[in-house]
Amino acid sequence: MFKRPEIWHLKYLFPAVLVLFLSFTIAAVAVAAGSQAHLKGRFGLLHDWPVVPIAMMLMPDGRVVAYGTDTVGTQIGNLLYVTWDPTLGIGSNAFETLPNTTLTDIYCAGQAHLPDGRGLFFGGDAFLNTKRQYAHDNVNIFDSSTDTLTHLPQNMTFKRWYATAVTLPNGQHAVMGGRNSRDFPGTRTIPATVATYSPTPEVRAKNGRWRTLSSATSDAAYGALGSTGEEAWFYPRAWVNPQGKLFILGHNGAMYQLNTSGTGTLSKYLSTIAPGLNSLPSIMYAPGRILSIRDNRTAFVVNINGNGEPVVTSGGTLAKNRQYSNATVLANGFVWVNGGSSTGNDLVGAALDSELWNPNTRVWKSTARAATPRLYHSTSLLLPDGSVITGGGGTPGPLTQLNGEIYYPPYLFKKDGSGQFSPRPVIVDAPTTMISWNQQFSIEATESIFRVTLVRIGATTHAFNNETRFFNLSTPQKGNNIVTVKTPVSARVAPPGFYMLFVWNIDGTPSVAKIVQIG
Template sequence: MFKRSLSAQGIWHLKYLLPAILFLFLFLYGSNFHAVAAGSQAHLKGRFGPLHDWPVIPIAMMLMPDGRVIAYGTDTVGTQIGNLLYVIWDPSLGIGSNAFETLPNTTLTDIYCAGQAHLPDGRGLFFGGDAFLNTKRQYAHANVNVFDSSTDTLTHHPKNMTFKRWYATAVTLPNGEHVVMGGRNSRDFPGTPTIPATVATYSPTPEVRTTDGQWRVLSSATSNAAYGALGSTGVAWFYPRAWVNPQGKLFILGHDGSMYKLDTSGTGTLSKYKSTTLPGLNSLPSIMYAPGRILSVRDNRKASVVNINGSGEPVVTSGGTLAKKRQYSNATVLANGSVWINGGSSTGNDLAGAALDSELWNPSTKIWKATARAATPRLYHSTSLLLPNGSVITGGGGTPGPLTQLNGEIYYPPYLFKKDGSGQFSPRPVIVDAPTTMMSWNEQFSIEASENIFRITLVRIGATTHAFNNETRFFNLPTPQKGNRIVTVKTPASANVAPPGFYMLFVWNLDGTPSVAKIIQIG
């Protein structure tokens, strides 16, 4: 009797009763139903916000001291053009069209695939870029451009580099100077009856831009292996991975696993370490996640940790194994010091092996875990950048690529969510008082928050392109008075570990939730 009722009248009633129950549930709980269902793992994996439009493909992004982002890479339909455009995005205005300002590049230079770094006063520097020659792009030029966020203007600096560079790396030195290395000068061109052929040439000699804008060539440090046309992968020139080590010299991690030290004094001295690490690819990210410690994603899903704190050989240890091979992915040091990697593909710049899910690396355990899944692939010419609210903007990809990605997504890390599985954002402490004037290194200062402080972290504002954020640095500031609303801490010990410039200051409450950062200046 019961079975007959269920199969006849019961099923008929369920057919109409279930939609009614669902409608009533949604009516009573509204948008909270979606938040709970979609965000139940948010405290473990984080969550992506909605896919949103960008005016250009953000091939390069840089965070400025006022909390806004400058991005550039293409025109408004995703095409590489001569002078390009640049975009200013104000994250405080959200992700609507009113949050973006698109401005013309009037410098008469093309900053496509330029090198980039911050000046100590917060302005952005762009070194080299693309040039049009022999009816082809992807040659190079030696121009230097400066972006001033106080006026939103990009201007050409009168003192050019000595060498033309396309895909060069710029490193901020402890004294506020910049060393520029690598990059291609010209490309292969077979020629025509009227146009002579050209061959690919590179710029294997680094140079230093002094604080007054002059240039000093490191003629004694020329190397095709460290940052030129050689190395086992043949692309040492392709955005060389380089950082200042705690002794004030430059450390260079080759795409092929070789490692070098560069002394930038005088005409320069380059030496090669005996130690090596696993072979890598120029399409894989490396990032300094702690003072003198680099996490480098190598080939075949392996990661290496390179410790350059000692005065001798670098110490290389395992950084664990990623779940997926991620060519053209991006690595971002989060506000808590963990490293998040998103995007990439196991098969190169195509969709066959594209990874929508992301991975998070714990620096204490060296373990990787799966995190949230994006709406769209991020491949060649994509970027990711930590924002002052502790989230990450990730966007771009294309030109060339299987997709023209005039869009972005914001990733909200696990530390922003309540730990009860509700998927709701956790209440955040507020920084009530923090320094507003420039501080020096190893200087004591006080911070006041709206609730008791249990941790303080510092992250240098980033500049990222081509799977490399060359500016970011992370610090855990020792907090002996933790548990109080007012605590006293010190800035990092020296300019060797914390180059002069601007840093995001986060305070953390007992629940492990960070404040929105205050941006402070050290110099």
């Protein structure tokens, strides 16, 4: 068992640990070949995972917690969960498989971070009368300082399976959507049921108490069905907007605003966006701006920074239709999309190559090719060294993916076409205690700093990373080894919690991140 306090101490006080991290990064990828790495990036070795990582969360200590199945890729009631320490590489010693002793099933649960960095899991699957895929109302918490999963005493008001949880500016959590019962035809031992859903959102206070938003009930926004028959309950796409309300982007193209005060108020915008699918990703790539991939390879940018209607503009066209793909905001603010299939959760139209979106030009380009498909129940997550872990898929098939690959983006390579990793700056001083919003702080690195970026630690499942946020921090003293920057202006754009802080050298290469707390 790792001793988390010591790891935290070392990571923040000794650059040598970061050098070890970088050594693993370089060793994990063959340097030969790959002359296109500075343009397309490159995948590392396909490696084993103890479970199918259907869900992943980055924790404040730099490790990943993942869960989804047992060790042979089967869905089970008290599923196992796994921690992975990227600084230890991709061998078996980097993983720790832990039992779920809570007597609750977090398969396809909602998930979010607490402001103190612990992971919250809302609802999940239930096993009733020998049948799976009902739902439950349990709330569980994962503490990375002890590697324990705990069932909390205060349950949700509604049962939820496939729900979304959103971290609010005050550190509370809004939970919406999800199914609460499946359709069973009935037998002599099991009564017939109809599929039912949870169309009323609720808010969890920081003390664990729940408040129902009874005035904001809706089948169309996050209940049974949207207006075109698309499942609104399936992980509703929702974020806090810069005004402090919730913005909801419907799978069917409708858009809503949810005020979580009191018993809640839901309003529908007049503006719409092209229809999409619940298997297509949407992600907030900049403050108040969402990149949403819709039907027919089209992407759109939804700007929710204004007080009026959302502004929808083109985000370009992807090369491929990518159902069940994942979108990841990289350390430089570009969005990388990998996996998926044009024919659904099957191998016929599976895409091994990936695509990279430039938010400045809104142009997509083809990037590196993976070793294996990533379809339904796959995940991708940005790591502190600026790479992306992508893994999982299956349960159900077509492949049971007890494995992962690491994608190394173009910014990690020399631009001379040699395929060699570029030398990286190292952060030698950054805040080690919690900082507030709109607060100045200093950073020192081993070489001149030309850019500073901030990325919220992510939580991803089912083509949706609902926690990630990206910020370019203004750097007036660029070109110095010590710079002073300022945190995002408020909790409405940067929810309380932990963020990866990257500095960039003149070659456009990032450091390994320091993880800082804002609250």
